[in-house]
Amino acid sequence: MANRWNWLLAPPVVVSLLLLGVTQFVFLEKSFFLDLGLGLSGDELTLQNYVDVLTDPLYFDSMKLTVVLAFSVVLLSLLLTYPVAYLLTRMPPRLATFLLAAIVCSTFVSVSIKILGMVIIFAADGAVSGFFRWLGVIDQSLQIIGTIPGVIFGYIHLAIGFMVMMLFNVIQTIPVRLEEAAQIHGASRWRVYWRVVVPLSLPGVLNASLIEFNLLMGAFVTAIILGGGKVLTFPVLIQRTLTLFNDYGMAAAMSAVLLVIVLVINVVSVVCVSRLKLNLGTVA
Amino acid sequence: MSESSLSTEDLRVVAAPRPLRRRRGVSRWGRNVGYCYLGLVILFIYAPILVVMGASVDPGHFVSTRAFLQFPPNGFSLRWYFSIAPELWASLWFSLKISALSAFTSAVIGLMAAFGLVRGSFPGKALVSALFRAPLQIPFIVTGVAFLQTYYLLSANTGLALQGTLTGLFLGNLFVSIPYAIGSISVSLARLNPRLEEAALTLGASPWRALWRVVLPLIMPGLYGGALFAFLITFTEVTISVFLSGANLLPFSVYVFTSVTTDMEPTIPAMSTIVFIGSLLLVYGVQRVLGMETLLRSGGTSS
Numbered sequence: 001m002a003n004r005w006n007w008l009l010a011p012p013v014v015v016s017l018l019l020l021g022v023t024q025f026v027f028l029e030k031s032f033f034l035d036l037g038l039g040l041s042g043d044e045l046t047l048q049n050y051v052d053v054l055t056d057p058l059y060f061d062s063m064k065l066t067v068v069l070a071f072s073v074v075l076l077s078l079l080l081t082y083p084v085a086y087l088l089t090r091m092p093p094r095l096a097t098f099l100l101a102a103i104v105c106s107t108f109v110s111v112s113i114k115i116l117g118m119v120i121i122f123a124a125d126g127a128v129s130g131f132f133r134w135l136g137v138i139d140q141s142l143q144i145i146g147t148i149p150g151v152i153f154g155y156i157h158l159a160i161g162f163m164v165m166m167l168f169n170v171i172q173t174i175p176v177r178l179e180e181a182a183q184i185h186g187a188s189r190w191r192v193y194w195r196v197v198v199p200l201s202l203p204g205v206l207n208a209s210l211i212e213f214n215l216l217m218g219a220f221v222t223a224i225i226l227g228g229g230k231v232l233t234f235p236v237l238i239q240r241t242l243t244l245f246n247d248y249g250m251a252a253a254m255s256a257v258l259l260v261i262v263l264v265i266n267v268v269s270v271v272c273v274s275r276l277k278l279n280l281g282t283v284a
Numbered sequence: 285m286s287e288s289s290l291s292t293e294d295l296r297v298v299a300a301p302r303p304l305r306r307r308r309g310v311s312r313w314g315r316n317v318g319y320c321y322l323g324l325v326i327l328f329i330y331a332p333i334l335v336v337m338g339a340s341v342d343p344g345h346f347v348s349t350r351a352f353l354q355f356p357p358n359g360f361s362l363r364w365y366f367s368i369a370p371e372l373w374a375s376l377w378f379s380l381k382i383s384a385l386s387a388f389t390s391a392v393i394g395l396m397a398a399f400g401l402v403r404g405s406f407p408g409k410a411l412v413s414a415l416f417r418a419p420l421q422i423p424f425i426v427t428g429v430a431f432l433q434t435y436y437l438l439s440a441n442t443g444l445a446l447q448g449t450l451t452g453l454f455l456g457n458l459f460v461s462i463p464y465a466i467g468s469i470s471v472s473l474a475r476l477n478p479r480l481e482e483a484a485l486t487l488g489a490s491p492w493r494a495l496w497r498v499v500l501p502l503i504m505p506g507l508y509g510g511a512l513f514a515f516l517i518t519f520t521e522v523t524i525s526v527f528l529s530g531a532n533l534l535p536f537s538v539y540v541f542t543s544v545t546t547d548m549e550p551t552i553p554a555m556s557t558i559v560f561i562g563s564l565l566l567v568y569g570v571q572r573v574l575g576m577e578t579l580l581r582s583g584g585t586s587s
Contacts, residue, residue: 016416023427103326108516109560112541113336113560117331221541262423
């Protein structure tokens with residue numbers, strides 16, 4: 001009976017293996033050859049590309065910036081969205097559905113369009129700058145585009161829609177009755193949050209954070225536009241190496257380094273999450 | 285998770301004895317603060333979109349590249365809506381074709397994979413499931429670089445040029461859309477009550493008929509949800525598409541990206557507004573037909 005279903009997996013597995021295996025193999029192979037320009041690559045296998053990536057402090061600083069950026073964006077958007085997701089699960093369902101629909105719709109707007117809006121808001125003569133001038137906090141225009149806080153702001157903006165959706169799914173699985181039970185036993189509202197809601201949602205929250213982290217480690221659109229060419233995250237450097245310098249071998253080696261770092265962070269967090277699950281003994 | 289998994293022992297730890305409070309739940313004041321916060325967050329999410337909509341009706345004659353981009357607009361005019369370049373419409377049409385193809389293919393592959401994963405049983409199922417999720421663990425830029433180099437190699441060795449073509453962009457986006465489709469469909473398949481199918485079989489339906497008339501209609505919301513997600517991911521995705529685009533015909537999201545980074549076309553806000561309203565209608569329509577649950581469930585944490 002069950003065997004019949006197994007065969008259905010064959011086509012998807014073949015497609016996935018082809019798309020995954022071939023592309024990953026090609027670019028990893030490319031990273032071991034020097035790029036001589038004009039589409040020619042060197043004849044012999046070499047680690048030169050990797051040596052260049054791993055020894056140049058420019059790349060090291062850039063990787064550090066990327067990880068710190070992704071980490072802080074995940075943390076900040078988590079703090080920002082957790083209460084929103086909690087409220088949405090505990091409010092009248094009709095209203096919650098409407099608000100969630102609004103948030104879901106916003107995540108379907110192309111990154112480029114949202115960033116365009118942010119460029120208008122943050123421009124030297126834009127709304128934010130004008131507001132602060134009107135308040136009298138600053139007397140010149142406020143420079144946000146081209147700074148790291150500007151890029152962090154942009155990424156948070158892009159992250160929160162997705163984050164609310166994922167956290168809503170997680171918190172939804174915690175029955176309200178558990179909170180009521182804790183309260184009947186005399187726990188204060190804060191104690192209920194800290195000792196019931198937060199621990200029970202923790203594995204799901206970590207999972208959602210990891211997904212968001214992965215997305216951030218591979219994104220460069222926001223960093224390019226809001227960074228104004230001054231915030232050089234690792235993906236931005238890869239994009240430049242590829243489109244400005246046409247150095248495919250180097251771009252491949254940089255991609256490989258990024259891939260390895262992201263995979264290591266993923267494996268470590270998955271192990272941590274499963275330990276956590278063992279400790280809690282519950283929660284899907 | 286189930287409630288029974290939290291023992292009374294746990295609850296005693298959680299709620300150490302304290303004097304009982306009169307009011308249970310959140311106070312009215314606390315609730316209002318929460319709702320205000322929620323409103324602010326939604327305003328924050330929508331601010332850039334509203335600003336782009338405002339810029340789209342600005343009558344300004346743009347002199348330099350970004351001079352016309354300001355908020356609030358200086359007046360109201362629909363002139364940009366009537367001067368959208370044919371290339372922009374062509375790129376939108378190109379994107380819609382790629383996205384539709386990606387949605388359809390992801391749904392078919394997702395359906396097969398979901399049935400295999402949920403109902404099949406064989407050693408190494410976890411491995412297959414991990415294979416399906418792998419595209420989400422690889423940074424998108426790495427996927428873009430890897431596909432680009434594969435296309436170069438293909439065109440150098442076989443003459444098959446995929447970069448910039450519909451097929452090339454479709455394959456790159458399919459790669460990242462499949463996991464969402466599988467997630468969405470397998471969740472609805474796993475939640476299906478097995479008794480419904482058993483009842484059909486007991487009442488004399490053939491297994492094939494039970495599948496076709498009972499199971500498939502019941503998992504349709506998951507199928508549509510997965511297809512919608514694949515469509516919208518492909519439509520809005522820039523990071524991978526930017527590498528796989530050619531010089532002439534760009535997908536819409538890449539068109540906007542290059543326009544914002546190089547020289548700004550004044551009709552972009554108008555076109556973006558049209559596209560936003562279009563996706564709003566699409567999501568609204570799907571939600572009316574299938575309910576919000578489907579959309580939310582496929583939000584990425586599943587599978």
